Amino acid sequence: xxxxxxxxxxxxxxxxxxxxxxxxxxxxxxxxxxxxxxxxxxxxxxxxxxxxxxxxxxxxxxxxxxxxxxxxxxxxxxxxxxxxxxxxxxxxxxxxxxxxxxxxxxxxxxxxxxxxxxxxxxxxxxxxxxxxxxxxxxxxxxxxxxxxxxxxxxxxxxxxxxxxxxxxxxxxxxxxxxxxxxxxxxxxxxxxxxxxxxxxxxxxxxxxxxxxxxxxxxxxxxxxxxxxxxxxxxxxxxxxxxxxxxxxxxxxxxxxxxxxxxxxxxxxxxxxxxxxxxxxxxxxxxxxxxxx
Amino acid sequence: xxxxxxxxxxxxxxxxxxxxxxxxxxxxxxxxxxxxxxxxxxxxxxxxxxxxxxxxxxxxxxxxxxxxxxxxxxxxxxxxxxxxxxxxxxxxxxxxxxxxxxxxxxxxxxxxxxxxxxxxxxxxxxxxxxxxxxxxxxxxxxxxxxxxxxxxxxxxxxxxxxxxxxxxxxxxxxxxxxxxxxxxxxxxxxxxxxxxxxxxxxxxxxxxxxxxxxxxxxxxxxxxxxxxxxxxxxxxxxxxxxxxxxxxxxxxxxxxxxxxxxxxxxxxxxxxxxxxxxxxxxxxxxxxxxxx
Numbered sequence: 001x002x003x004x005x006x007x008x009x010x011x012x013x014x015x016x017x018x019x020x021x022x023x024x025x026x027x028x029x030x031x032x033x034x035x036x037x038x039x040x041x042x043x044x045x046x047x048x049x050x051x052x053x054x055x056x057x058x059x060x061x062x063x064x065x066x067x068x069x070x071x072x073x074x075x076x077x078x079x080x081x082x083x084x085x086x087x088x089x090x091x092x093x094x095x096x097x098x099x100x101x102x103x104x105x106x107x108x109x110x111x112x113x114x115x116x117x118x119x120x121x122x123x124x125x126x127x128x129x130x131x132x133x134x135x136x137x138x139x140x141x142x143x144x145x146x147x148x149x150x151x152x153x154x155x156x157x158x159x160x161x162x163x164x165x166x167x168x169x170x171x172x173x174x175x176x177x178x179x180x181x182x183x184x185x186x187x188x189x190x191x192x193x194x195x196x197x198x199x200x201x202x203x204x205x206x207x208x209x210x211x212x213x214x215x216x217x218x219x220x221x222x223x224x225x226x227x228x229x230x231x232x233x234x235x236x237x238x239x240x241x242x243x244x245x246x247x248x249x250x251x252x253x254x255x256x257x258x259x260x261x262x263x264x265x266x267x268x269x270x271x272x273x274x275x276x277x278x279x280x281x282x283x284x285x286x287x288x289x290x291x292x
Numbered sequence: 293x294x295x296x297x298x299x300x301x302x303x304x305x306x307x308x309x310x311x312x313x314x315x316x317x318x319x320x321x322x323x324x325x326x327x328x329x330x331x332x333x334x335x336x337x338x339x340x341x342x343x344x345x346x347x348x349x350x351x352x353x354x355x356x357x358x359x360x361x362x363x364x365x366x367x368x369x370x371x372x373x374x375x376x377x378x379x380x381x382x383x384x385x386x387x388x389x390x391x392x393x394x395x396x397x398x399x400x401x402x403x404x405x406x407x408x409x410x411x412x413x414x415x416x417x418x419x420x421x422x423x424x425x426x427x428x429x430x431x432x433x434x435x436x437x438x439x440x441x442x443x444x445x446x447x448x449x450x451x452x453x454x455x456x457x458x459x460x461x462x463x464x465x466x467x468x469x470x471x472x473x474x475x476x477x478x479x480x481x482x483x484x485x486x487x488x489x490x491x492x493x494x495x496x497x498x499x500x501x502x503x504x505x506x507x508x509x510x511x512x513x514x515x516x517x518x519x520x521x522x523x524x525x526x527x528x529x530x531x532x533x534x535x536x537x538x539x540x541x542x543x544x545x546x547x548x549x550x551x552x553x554x555x556x557x558x559x560x561x562x563x564x565x566x567x568x569x570x571x572x573x574x575x576x577x578x579x580x581x582x583x584x
Contacts, residue, residue: 105553106397110422121413130402133552162548212559212578256454258563260425261397264556267504271550286504287579 002030002072007090010100010138010154010223011247014075022075022083027091029064030072030083038249039082043069045217045248046084052216059210062203062245064089089225089244095149099139099172099226100246103265105129107221109252120221127158132165132272133265137223139168142230143177150177162272170276172226175234187277189233193241194273195282200226202284203243204270211263218259220250224269294322294364299382302392302430302446302515303539306367314367314375319383321356322364322375330541334376335361337509337540344508351502354495354537356381381517381536387441391464391518392429392538395557397422399513401544412513419450420457424564425557428452428460429515434522435469442469454564462568464518467526479569481525485533486565487574492518494576495535496562503555510551512542516561 002022004014014020022030033039046066049055065087074081090096107129108120127135136157141150160168167185171177173193174185194200204224225244233239274283294314296306306312314322325331338358341347357379366373382388399421400412419427428449433442452460459477463469465485466477486492496516517536525531566575 106422110417125402130398131547132549166548209578213563215563255423256458257424258560260556260560263559264552267555268550268552271505271507286501 001025002075004075005029005088005090007093007096007098007140009098009140009151017076019074019076019078022072023088023091027088028067029086029088030070031086032074033069033082033084034249041251042084042247042249045251046086049217049248054216056210058206062207062243064244064246089242089246090227093227093229093240095142095229095231096227097140097142097172097230099168100137100223101134101226101269102129102137102221102223102247103134103269104220104222104261105131105133105265106261107250109218109220109250111252112250128160128162128165129265132162133268136160136165136168139172141172141177165272166275169272173233173276175230189228189230189239190276190278191282192233193228193239194276195278195284197284198241199282200228200241200243201270201273203241204266204273205284205286207243207245208263208266208270211259211266213258215254215256215258218252218254218257219245219248219262220252221247222251222262223247224266293317294367296367297321297380297382299385299388299390299432301390301432301443309368311366311368311370314364315380315383319380320359321378321380322362323378324366325361325374325376326541331374333543334539334541337543338376338378341509341540346508348502350498354499354535356536356538381534381538382519385519385521385532387434387521387523388519389432389434389464389522391431391460392515393426393518393561394421394429394513394515394539395426395561396512396514396553397425397557398553399542401510401512401542403544404542420452420454421557424454424457425560428457431460431464433464433469457564458567461564465525465568467522481520481522481531482568482570483574484525485520485531486568487570487576489576490533491574492520492533492535493562493565495533496558496565497576497578499535499537500555500558500562503551503558505550507546507548507550510544510546510549511537511540511554512544513539514543514554515539516558 002024005021005023012020014022019032050066067085069082070085071080072083105124107124108117124130129135138154139157143150170185170187173187173189175188176183176186223246225246228239228241294316297313297315304312306314311324342358359377361374362377363372364375399416400409416422421427430446431449435442462477462479465479465481467480468475468478515538517538520531520533
């Protein structure tokens with residue numbers, strides 16, 4: 001009954017008998033609990049967040065719905081194992097273009113064990129996290145019915161330069177990404193996907209306004225997932241562009257301080273997206289914070 | 293003719309025959325060039341910035357005026373040495389309260405030598421830079437004509453907790469900071485110093501709006517200086533509250549990316565100041581960016 005999600009772009013995958021997340025037919029995503037404190041920490045976060053009455057609804061919508069934990073047969077056939085039961089974020093979308101962006105120039109919290117800090121610091125310096133304030137963890141871009149989906153190797157996108165990230169953010173919303181490899185992306189979906197009163201930029205600005213104020217959580221090593229449907233955009237329909245936050249194994253309490261590390265990376269991402277060419281006036285101002 | 297500035301709260305001081313900055317009677321501040329690349333880097337920055345036509349006037353006002361370099365007799369009597377000639381930021385103020393805040397959770401740029409990075413990283417982790425996104429480098433708070441100026445040891449303010457920083461930001465704008473040590477700060481100057489359309493918060497928000505957009509410079513290890521005159525505030529007069537950026541020995545080119553490290557720390561500082569109690573509606577909204 002459970003199957004391997006086809007639109008997962010980062011993290012461990014449940015292929016070839018390995019351990020990874022599964023989905024069902026009703027819109028649930030089963031994420032195996034990591035055996036160490038990461039698993040329990042993520043359960044603690046989802047439990048705290050889902051019952052936290054100080055989270056406004058317009059922010060809660062950026063997080064996957066949480067349906068508790070459940071024992072299910074794990075993808076590596078090692079028997080019944082505890083899984084987080086979450087919303088399958090791409091349920092109902094056919095062939096979505098997806099980008100997974102790990103936010104923050106620092107992926108570790110000061111409370112972490114020294115060995116873990118050293119490991120993260122090394123990776124943050126080797127990838128684009130330190131220079132750009134975020135790194136791509138994975139992506140897939142829908143090309144055409146015939147050419148299919150382009151899914152670059154994870155390793156190849158983590159350490160991109162600013163210019164290469166700009167190019168990928170343009171390709172992500174272009175209709176001419178297949179075929180000639182060195183063709184200039186046309187950015188024909190930029191206005192409809194990134195822009196507008198409910199597009200990805202407006203959503204990121206709404207999230208930013210909350211991060212300027214909230215001191216409840218620090219989201220280390222957490223990702224923003226950006227998704228939309230190219231085929232809808234091509235047909236002039238609403239492409240269902242959406243952002244969601246995922247991966248909360250390293251979330252800690254904020255202790256009265258805003259998450260300046262996440263916020264800085266988020267502002268950097270916003271600036272990158274702003275630089276993708278779009279029709280005049282389609283991008284909201286930095287001060288605008290309410291999505292319609 | 294040159295003398296030791298009395299309102300310097302951080303950095304090397306020109307006392308007891310040591311090398312440090314000097315001032316004259318006409319409003320100039322003479323900062324000795326550090327002998328290594330820090331000195332030349334700061335000259336490069338001031339030269340680039342002062343001739344950069346892309347800096348709007350409402351941002352340029354947050355930087356000290358630059359009058360070139362000059363050979364002057366150094367304070368350690370080692371002869372004529374090259375000095376940066378800058379605006380004396382406290383010229384004309386008697387008894388200003390001053391706070392020097394080093395912005396950013398990371399004080400090093402990826403281009404720096406490995407040994408320097410390791411040294412900075414250690415200090416960032418030992419102080420409040422990593423948890424808060426900034427650290428206090430020094431401060432002085434005017435108490436009363438009789439009790440004088442309170443100037444805590446530099447070492448004692450660099451590693452403060454969030455709660456202690458909040459307390460200092462309250463004391464900074466209180467009229468009852470002297471005398472009984474455990475008295476609750478009255479924050480009676482909060483509205484007039486932090487608040488209002490031209491107060492410190494409005495200025496910080498103006499700076500923030502620029503940092504959300506500018507990709508010309510990365511300001512590692514740079515400080516924001518906050519200054520005002522308590523005596524004026526006590527007499528119901530405009531306390532001349534002002535912020536300035538200082539210390540540009542570690543500024544690098546932005547290379548197409550915003551300075552997410554500085555911006556994150558700046559947003560954290562803004563949130564801390566917002567939490568200082570003030571009269572209703574005296575603080576500007578986060579979206580407001582124009583000082584009157």
